[in-house]
Amino acid sequence: MAVPLSPDPLRMAIVASARRWIGTPYRHQAARRGVGCDCLGLVAGVWTEIYGAMPGYDRSYSADWAESAGAGEPLLDACRTRCDTVSVGAEQPGDLLVFRWSPHVAAKHLAILSGPSMMIHARERHAVCETALTGWWKRRLAAVFAFPPHSDFSAVH
Numbered sequence: 001m002a003v004p005l006s007p008d009p010l011r012m013a014i015v016a017s018a019r020r021w022i023g024t025p026y027r028h029q030a031a032r033r034g035v036g037c038d039c040l041g042l043v044a045g046v047w048t049e050i051y052g053a054m055p056g057y058d059r060s061y062s063a064d065w066a067e068s069a070g071a072g073e074p075l076l077d078a079c080r081t082r083c084d085t086v087s088v089g090a091e092q093p094g095d096l097l098v099f100r101w102s103p104h105v106a107a108k109h110l111a112i113l114s115g116p117s118m119m120i121h122a123r124e125r126h127a128v129c130e131t132a133l134t135g136w137w138k139r140r141l142a143a144v145f146a147f148p149p150h151s152d153f154s155a156v157h
Contacts, residue, residue, distance in 0.1 A: 010050075010150050011094025017046045018112040018120040024128045039110040040075075042122045043096065046112065051150060055082070075107050076143055083145035096145040099137065107142040 020033060027036025031044045047054040079098060086095055093113050100107040111121035114130055119137070122128045 008092075008094065010147065011092060013050060014046060014094040014112060014147055015114045015120075017049045018042065018114060019130065020049075021045060021122075021128045022120065022130060024122065026122050026124055026126055026128075028124075037122050037128065038124075039122045042120070042128055043110050043112070047147075050147070073106050075110070079143065079145045083147055086144040086146050088141055088144055091144040092146075094147065096147065097133075097141060098143045098145070099140040100142045101140065109140075111137075113144075 021037065021042055024032075024034055024042070025036050026038060027041075028038050029041065030036035030038060031041030031048075033045055037045060044054045076098060079096060083096060086092075091097065091113050093115055095113045097111040097113055097119060098107045099109040099111070101109070109121070109123070111119040111133075113133070114120050117133045118130055119133045120128065120130045
């Protein structure tokens with residue numbers, strides 16, 4: 001008989017941290033729990049709570065940066081630099097989800113997977129919330145990343 005894997009303490013800490021942000025109002029370029037954040041600010045805030053300040057975090061971006069010609073994929077590039085790539089379909093709670101609104105624009109939205117079909121995110125005109133990862137969202141999923149390992153969250157406790 002197979003022994004079930006114990007929950008990953010780092011993933012559990014990431015989801016718990018993200019849940020503490022629920023109700024934080026949406027504020028473009030902000031990253032302060034209870035005061036305001038956007039989707040990147042939510043991820044930066046969770047990162048800071050788990051690892052300390054996020055390296056190279058630049059909050060000087062316009063709301064329409066992804067729609068600009070030649071924007072490239074700065075959000076995906078930043079995720080690849082800091083996190084491990086996960087195959088779409090193999091995501092687990094605590095993973096970082098990256099979305100693109102349409103096929104020909106840069107990916108520009110982030111969420112943290114909180115359950116098998118739930119995610120936590122900040123979206124314009126909404127407070128941070130935990131919501132269903134519906135087919136609409138799944139069709140826009142551009143990439144999945146795992147937060148990097150952290151020595152304070154070893155698998156053995």
